[in-house]
Amino acid sequence: MENGCRSTWKVPMVSETKVTIKNLYKIFGKDPAGMISHVQNGTTKQELLEKYGSVLALNDVNIDIPARGIQVIMGLSGSGKSTLIRHVNRLIEPTSGEIIVGGQNVLGMSKIELREFRRHTASMVFQRFALLPHHTIVENVSYGLTIQNVPKQEAAERSQQWIDRVGLAGYEKHYPNQLSGGMQQRVGLARALATDAEILLMDEAFSALDPLIRTDMQDVLLSLQEELHKTILFITHDLDEALRIGENIAILRDGLVVQKGTPQEIVLNPADKYVTDFIKDINRGRVVLVSSIMDSKKLKNGPEIESNMILEDALQIISNAEVSEAIVTENGKNIGSVKLGRMITAIARPSEKTGQITNYR
């Protein structure tokens, strides 16, 4: 069932926006609506808590989430990121603001419309898996379909393909508690995918997993995404994870979006000290692209490197070739070159010579 009426033709844009979050405020406490004017007049989270006993969870959040991409929302605990993701499918009601998904105003939906929206348009993966402990794996994966009253046989068949896809074939009759954390989250992922929803909401989906398994799951997600092209909203507190899987990242602090941009933009041009502190320890080689540090000097011979390659991979090629310079290509065309020394500098500290990257807001 197609629920979100696509309105691409109405909004001519380079990349279609799937989810728009506009001027979103969420305040917990007494009289939240009355608190908004205080917040708009500049009362900080701390002051609001001390003066009125209200908690400011989200403060004027504006995010456009492009269709068929992975948008990461990053922030430490208490930054409001889990609250934010729950607004998209209205598990939490906002104090004020707008959420538009595929042209539909989520906040204007009736109870029944909202139920249909949750069934067909947006599905969710939870931090601590939230599987039904009394159901087997196949029953868990087909849960979303069961809710839609899809016949049991059909639901099981449709689920099976997702169980196979996430690598859990053979575990269909097991119960969640018999599986490891990583496997349980595969079930959670399969359950969310089984409803064929276009939007995937992932609330710290991999945060409860061991580092190795986490990387594993990120690979699973990325390879699925290559095939499925879902619109994914991914919440995490782990910057490495954000940089690894995010095409766009929004950094949230005390309910406020402090920076939005691609991983490279954030690493190379942190908006403030908070973000700077964040990115201090990350592996730049995995984020910075060759294109941002190349120069236009044409080289005759040498190893070839794609301009959209990350430095880590490019360094591998250069060091294998045992040279200090390489040709940079774009779509097979020679567009310039890059020096080994420059690459090492870029990995060591943020480069100041990246003119083509604009500072984001």
Add this chain to the structure above:
Amino acid sequence: MREFKKYVDITFKDFSRTYGDGIETFFDPLLYFLVWFEKLLINAPWPLIILVIAIMAWIGSRNWFVIAGTVCSFIVIGYFGMWEDTMSTLAIISICTLLCISVGIPIGILMSRSDRLQSMVNPVLDVMQTIPSFVYLIPVVMLLGIGKVPGLIAVFIYALPPIVRLTNLGIRLVDKEVLEASESFGASYSQKLFGVQIPLALPNIFAGVNQTIMMALAMVVIASMIGVKGLGVPVLRAVSNQYLALGMLNGLAIVALAIIFDRISQSFGKRMQKHLESAHGV
């Protein structure tokens, strides 16, 4: 103060005179059912009863030790001539438990939905559990006279609270995240209730059923004071005539019933949580 007491007494007497018959007719179907069930148990051949109970024990516990203990106790009960009384007690306990389940679980569910209702019902449950049973026997007997139905009501009042409380508690203890997940997939109210909340609360609800059975058994002797047949009657007689052996035997029969029901229902409750046993990492 004396005027007040007099007023209450007279009003209630008038009330029971006016409506007593009506209320009695209201409970007639229950009485017929109770009588029918009791006769069924008493008239059925004893090997059949033991077989049925052994099967129940098997379904509940899957444990040969429990089954053997159950069969032995019933044979001993029969050997000492307490079969008929035991069957009467069994009848009233079963029906009372069924009543408590069908009334208590819905109340518990409603309570879990609303904090206000919970704060209103809880004191009532406290009163039901702590008020001396003789006190509410008075109005019940005044209304309905002496017999099986008033006895059943007395047992019911005493045995109802645990199932209500534990249903309420069980549903409130259901993992919030699982419930949220169910909601995020667009589950309707009844899909959440019957698909998530009740199944996950079942172990607690079953603990409530177990407690209710135990409470009902504890009320057997008191209920016999207002004309309920069963193991309580000989105990009462033993107390008033100082028949030590008779009292002991019937008392022990009640204990045996209690232990059997407890073991069966507890292990049934445990088996329902089988999915919680973690085979991972073993």
